[in-house]
Amino acid sequence: MTLLKEPDFGTPERPGPATVSVEIDGMPVTVPEGTSVMRAAAEAGVDIPKLCATDSLDAFGSCRLCVVEIDGRRGTPASCTTPCSEGMSVRTQTPKVEKLRQGVMELYISDHPLDCLTCPANGDCELQDMAGVVGLRQVRYGYEGENHLDAEKDTSNPYFDFDPSKCIACSRCVRACGEVQGTFALTIEGRGFESKVAAGAGESFMDSECVSCGACVQACPTSTLQERSVVDLGMPTRSVVTTCAYCGVGCSFKAELRGDELVRMVPYKDGGANEGHSCVKGRFAFGYATHPDRQLKPMVRESITDPWREVEWDEAIGTVARRMREIQDRHGKGSIGAISSSRCTNEEVYVVQKMVRAAFGNNNVDTCARVCHSPTGYGLKQTFGESAGTQDFRSVAEADVIMVIGANPTDGHPVFASRMKRRLREGARLIVVDPRRIDLVRSPHIEASHHLQLRPSTNVAVVNAMAHVVVTEGLVDKGFVAQRCEGYEDWAEFVARPENSPEATEEVTGVPAAELRAAARLYASAPNGAIYYGLGVTEHSQGSTMVMGMANLAMACGNIGRDGVGVNPLRGQNNVQGSCDMGSFPHELPGYRHVSDDAVRGVFEELWGGTILAEPGLRIPNMFDAAIDGTFRGLFVHGEDIAQSDPNLKHVTAALEAMELVVVQDLFLNETAKFAHVFLPGASFLEKDGTFTNAERRINLVRQVMAPKAGKHEWQIVCEIATAMGYPMAYDHPSQIMDEIAQVTPTFEGVSFDLIDKLGSVQWPCNEEAPEGTPTMHVDEFTRGKGRFVVTSYVPTNERSTRRYPLVLTTGRILSQYNVGAQTRRTGNVAWHPEDILELHPHDAEERGITDGDTVTLASRVGTTTLKAQISDRMPTGVVYTTFHHPVTGANVVTTENSDWATNCPEYKVTAVQVRRARVTAGD
Amino acid sequence: MAHTAVPAERRMANDIAKHHAHLPADLAAEAIAGHLTRFWDPRMRERLLASVDDGADGADGADGADGAGGADGFDPLVLAAVKLMR
Structure with a gap:
């Protein structure tokens, strides 16, 4: 249930080329074959009353409210379960069906609390709406019979209550848990009058397998499953569509508020990434944005052993600018730099790198993507020519074999995992490559065909062995390779060597050769084979090699350039893709163009004025090393907590302690702030206008739903620092920053806030050739022209188990x-x-x-x-x-x-x- | 065994070399030099060159840790790449 209701057609779309034409209450409508009468009616503008039907779930036909009459047919069939047939003439409002519907409603209401005025769902209740629609005026059965009104409420979940006294047993929650989320934690227990919704085996919601995704709450037509925040605060009064700030799936949500108070986040049906689904983080875990721990005033201190002193913005910004310049005067231009965050908007990230390049005068800018997906950028650029995943999320619905490597999507990317699980339940085969038996290996109605339980650090040996099978067993898509790729012969000769065979690598990888061979055959012989991977690929000493290894395998099998295939990184944070796109790496300007390229630098120099260095700057780990050796003295950390997230913290903190100036911009006084000299309060995603780009290159609008609590926008603060350092930077609105990005970045050439607003979202590249974006990349040719096979020799990590550390x-x-x-x-x-x-x-x-x-x-x-x-x-x-x-x-x-x-x-x-x-x- | 810190530039350069070891030596050296030029900050490259010149202090023990085979702790391919970079 939700405040602002997107159209609900009652049953899912049944896309297909064949159509049928029917008449609904005399109105002609043509729909795809298999479309329900209920949906056809909705498309004709006729809303048939319903309770158990909603278009995110398959038709169920239990509530009997949607009955209709069809000419030439006996009885009153349920419109949700009746498919349209050619020439059908349907009447949705007749005395007969009106009487039936009233009778059904009477039965429902005879066992339902009559507390509408004090019910949390008052005004947002489908049962209430339907009672009005069917014209219910009396309940002939009275209210004194046997009922469920004393059923005990389950308040075990921190975010929603389950009040069975209000349940109408429509099964929408049960079906949502299965069909949408794929967890199957809920069931209908008992028969007849004893029927009731139960979590697990009669457990509380909290003790059950429920993952709190909110799909059941979303599906519930009454107040049976109700957000606690609505119970506490009341029904929201306004709604703003925005983008989640958690993982790289990038779900669209309606932020629903009363005044400036956020009451709930409701997944948006028209969101391209999530299509109305959510997870426990995006749906419910927004309380941090208004948590009392938020530091809302800027603070400064001379030394990290001094107490903090709250100051006004001017002093804080002036202090940063002055001390940064003083450091440069003493130690050179390259002695300062910045780290930007993949949690921030594209526009914020862009201005940070611009500040570094134009105001600091160096390339010492890096992003936290360094510590997660930088090998993706390197590996896919080398092989395909573009540092991004190849597909949109919808593509997984066309995959026949799905290979998940080093990713745990049910935990890390839960909304995408639900899509994937749906496809697996439909019959797609699954290969999991992971040292752990992640949930996906065996979960309700899903079982991996192969779990290659490799030893950590042996990914490359495994992918080479799979390629060995493909090449030596004649499974290569020779037509694709010949037409679309280069470097095949050298690569094929390499992987075909005996040392890369599954039998030879088994001792190192721990993966039985027969199992690996079977998995390789399955992937290679699938009509559509798709690879999805995560940090279990990238966060290795051979991370980039493995990314190229997967790209090689996909090319060899022709699994690139159409729906259902591809090489797809599951990005960790909400804007990992975007922060990389925006030129946050020290060797690349926006659009992944190397700083040594004179023509590219020229574009920016002309627009920004001044000179951009042609040499790469320091990456995050290099910054720490340079801090310890004394050549790097000042650091601006934008929205990152490097003193918790980065490896070898002793080394990180030694580096931070060695610096003369550490500036932290964040919502909270995080671990890094312990080493900071200036703290600049940040803004939560609810306080921002801007864009995030998710793992499928989808640029989504982030819309401000409340004023920045610290009084300034983050992009504005960065601009003011640059200006105070003598390089004026000013914009009136983040849309102007995006306009500048589009001006200087060919893959973003057509992107604007107006276009995103109009289309809902846009997947780059978006330019003259693709004015509405590019859901699937490398369709006719690779970005670099020919896909490039790269020899990926397996080099073991330096990290070895020993007797002391076994x-x-x-x-x-x-x-x-x-x-x-x-x-x-x-x-x-x-x-x-x-x-x-x-x-x-x-x-x-x-x-x-x-x-x-x-x-x-x-x-x-x-x-x-x-x-x-x-x-x-x-x-x-x-x-x-x-x-x-x-x-x-x-x-x-x-x-x-x-x-x-x-x-x-x-x-x-x-x-x-x-x-x-x-x-x-x-x-x- | 106490952890013996290998100087960062040497450790990273040796890692890069190992991942190019499948190439003929001249091509490997060229690729390594190209990678260092495209991705390393100039001060890191200077430190690498200086470290090579200095004979890479404290090579003992570190060799085993990072698997380098050069007499002064550097992979021979790194030394070849450094020559190209001068």
Whole structure:
């Protein structure tokens, strides 16, 4: 249920070339074959009353409110389950169906509380609406019979209540949990009058398998499943469509408010990425935006041991500008730089890199994408010619074989995972390549055909072995390769070598050769084979090599350039793609163009004035090294918490301590702010106008729903710093920044706020050739012309297990928390994950005398931390896993300096460690 | 075993070299030099060159850690690339 209702056609669209023509109440309408009478009526502008039907769910035919009469047919069929047939003549309002509908409503209302005026859903209740529509005036059965009005309310979930007294047993919640979300946590328990919605096996919602995606709440036509915030605050009065600021799926939401108070976030049906679905973070975890921990005044201090002093904006900005220039005067132009954030808008990121290049006069700008998907940018650019994924999310619905490598979409990208699971339930085959048995390997109605449970750090050996099978067993799409690619012969000769065979690599990878061969055959022989991957690919010392390895495999099998195929990075944060697009890397100007390109620099120099350096600047890890060696002294950190998220924290904090000026712009005084000299309060996504670009290159508008709580926009603050440093930068609105981006970036040439507003969203490239964007890339030819095969030799990581550190630690995230937890730790999501835990295999635990829940020490060659153990057989022996959501754990205390050879993306996924039961002191 | 820190530029350059080791030596050196030029800040390249000139201090122990085979802790392909960069 929602305040502003998008049209609901009652049953899903049935697209297809064949059509049928029917008459609804005398009005002719032509619809695709298979379309329900209810939907055809809605398309003709006739709303048939309904309760159990909604167009996000398959027709169910239980409420009997949508009955109609059809000429030449007996009885009163349900319009939701009756498909249109040629020449059908339907009457939706006859005395007979009106009487039936009133009778049905009487029965519903006889067992429903008559508390509309005090009900949280008052004014937003389909039962209430339908009672009005059918003209209900009496309930002949009275209200005193047996009923469910005393049924106990379940308030276990932090975000929504379940009040069974208001349930009409329409099953929309149950169906949404299955069909939309794919979790199947809900069921109808009992028969007849005893029928009731139940979570799990009669458990509370919180104790059940429910993942709090909100699909059931969204589907409920009454107040049975109701957001707690609506119960507490009342029904919202206005609605603004905007974009979620969590993961790289980039869901569209309606932010629904009362005045300036955000009441709820409701997924937007017309959102290109999510099409009306959501996850627990985007749907419910927005409380951080108004959390009392927000620091709303700028602050300065001389030294990091001094107390903070709140100041006005002018003083804070002046201090940053003056001290940055003083550092440059003493240590040179290259002694300062900035780190931008993938959580910020494209426009904010663009002005940060512009400030660095034009005002600082160097290329020392990097983005947090450095530590997640920089190998994607490198690898896909080398092979395909563009640093981006190839498909839109809808494409997965056409995939026949889906290969998920080093990604855990049900936790990291849950809304996309629901799309993927839907396709898998329809029969697509699944290959999972992951050391852990992630949920996708076996979940309700889904089972991977192959789980290649490889040893961490052996991705490249696995992909080469798969390519070996494809090449040596004659599975190559020779036509595609001959027409579209180059470098095949050298690559094919390389992968066909005996040392790359599954049998030869089995000892290193741990993947049985027969299993790998079967998986390779399955992927290669699929009509449409699609690869989806995550940080389990990129965050390795061979991350870039692996990205190229996957690109090679996809090209060899002809799996590029149409729906259902492709190589698709699942981006971590909301604007990873966008921050990279915007020129945040120290070697690239916006649009992934190298700074050494004279013509490209010329475009920017002419527009911006001044000279842009032709040499690359420092990447984030290089900044830390340079800080310690004394050549890098001033850093502006925009929306990132490098003192929690980056590896080898001892090294990071030593670097921060060595700097003369650290400026942090953030919502909260985060871990990095402990080393800062100036703190500039940031704005939440609810306070911003701008754009985010998601993992499918989709540019979505972020619309301001409330004024910036700190009084300034983030782009404005950056512009004021640049101006105070002597380089005037000014815009009236972020749309002007996007206009400038479009002016200087060929792939964004046609993009404007007006166009995005008009189309809902736009996938770049958007230019003269593709004025409404490009859902699928490399259709007729690759961006670079020919797709390039690159030889990807397997080079083992430097990180080796030893007698002292015999286990391998791999890190990741879970569904309820996000990145360093700055946002989600300040929401009700802590109910699911109050602390980081260490998962380890029962055998490894037993060897160490560790039992479930024990406090353990986790030690690597660079550091030690303490956390609780969880024994889990989804881990292979020898591998342990934890998250990095909580600063008190500091998982990155133990991760090392190892990084991807090409991009310096840290090797978070492989750290040699030892785990021991911690000594328990008295009182513990 | 205490962690022996390998100087960052040497560690990273050796990593790059290992990923080009499948190429003929001259092509590898060229590719490594190209990569360093396109992706490394000039001060890092200067430090690398200086480190090569200095014979890469503290090579013992570090060699084993980063797998480098050169007498002074550098992969021979890095040394070849450095020659091209001068």
